[in-house]
Amino acid sequence: MQGKDPKTLIKIARxxxxxxxxxxxxxxxxxxxxxxxxxxxxxxxxxxxGLARSTLSKIENGQMSPxxxxxxxxxxxxxxxxxxxxxxxxxxxxxxxxxxxxxGEGNAxxxxxxxxxxxxxxxxxxxxxxxxxxxRARSMEEFDGWVRHDGEEFLYVLTGVIHLYTEFYEPIEMxxxxxxxxxxxxxHNVVSTxxxxxxxxxxxxxx
Numbered sequence: 001m002q003g004k005d006p007k008t009l010i011k012i013a014r015x016x017x018x019x020x021x022x023x024x025x026x027x028x029x030x031x032x033x034x035x036x037x038x039x040x041x042x043x044x045x046x047x048x049x050g051l052a053r054s055t056l057s058k059i060e061n062g063q064m065s066p067x068x069x070x071x072x073x074x075x076x077x078x079x080x081x082x083x084x085x086x087x088x089x090x091x092x093x094x095x096x097x098x099x100x101x102x103x104g105e106g107n108a109x110x111x112x113x114x115x116x117x118x119x120x121x122x123x124x125x126x127x128x129x130x131x132x133x134x135x136r137a138r139s140m141e142e143f144d145g146w147v148r149h150d151g152e153e154f155l156y157v158l159t160g161v162i163h164l165y166t167e168f169y170e171p172i173e174m175x176x177x178x179x180x181x182x183x184x185x186x187x188h189n190v191v192s193t194x195x196x197x198x199x200x201x202x203x204x205x206x207x
Contacts, residue, residue: 028062030085034078035060049077099123106132113137113189115197129204135162135192146187151205153184160198165189 035045046056050073058064059074066074068082075082099120106117115134120126137143146167155164156179164172164180167187174180182188184204192198 026062027066027085028060030088031056031074031078032060034080034085038078045077049073051077097123111136113142127206129206131202131204132158133190133200133202135160135190135198135200137189137191138193139191140165140189142191143189147189148187149184149204151184153182153188153205154203155180155182155190156201158199158201160192160194160196162198162200163191163193165191 035042038045040048042053042056042060046053049056051070055064055066055070056074059066059070071082071085075085078085099122101119101121104117106119107121109116109118113136115136117132117134119130119132155174157174157176159176161173161175164174165188166172166182172180173193190198190200
């Protein structure tokens with residue numbers, strides 16, 4: 001396939017989010033975060049845990065390794081379990097996000113076989129890549145081999161008739177309203193068998 005194929009589109013979408021690498025958990029930092037999340041001073045947290053203020057301060061600053069008994073007191077004072085002291089906080093999730101893409105206003109990426117229109121481009125760190133595609137291809141010979149990429153994919157036929165070709169299954173004829181959900185690491189291509197180009201909605205996982 002020439003031009004920007006689905007693999008390239010997925011790379012574009014993933015690049016907007018960046019990659020986050022896991023870091024080793026710092027107990028002192030974790031304890032401080034848990035204390036501050038409760039709006040407690042060192043004195044208040046130490047009192048809740050039954051520890052000396054100086055002991056808690058040294059733990060938070062990495063100046064001492066607490067005994068298991070001290071860890072149990074800390075956990076009890078913070079009203080959590082001991083394992084939770086060593087569990088990273090859940091990733092913050094932005095709630096209430098929304099992106100509206102009016103018809104024809106998506107970001108267009110044309111290829112020989114498809115004309116893609118990326119949707120919801122204003123949102124970063126998406127876990128799904130939605131895009132509408134006009135299927136120009138009329139035969140498998142128009143493709144430069146199979147399309148393959150990481151993740152899973154959902155396909156929904158909006159208009160026209162298509163043949164969904166996959167590496168491990170017989171070709172499937174699909175019409176308006178038909179859908180397919182498949183492993184995108186499996187080779188796959190779509191061709192239109194309509195007189196006019198078929199129009200489909202694709203949603204690809206990015207996580």
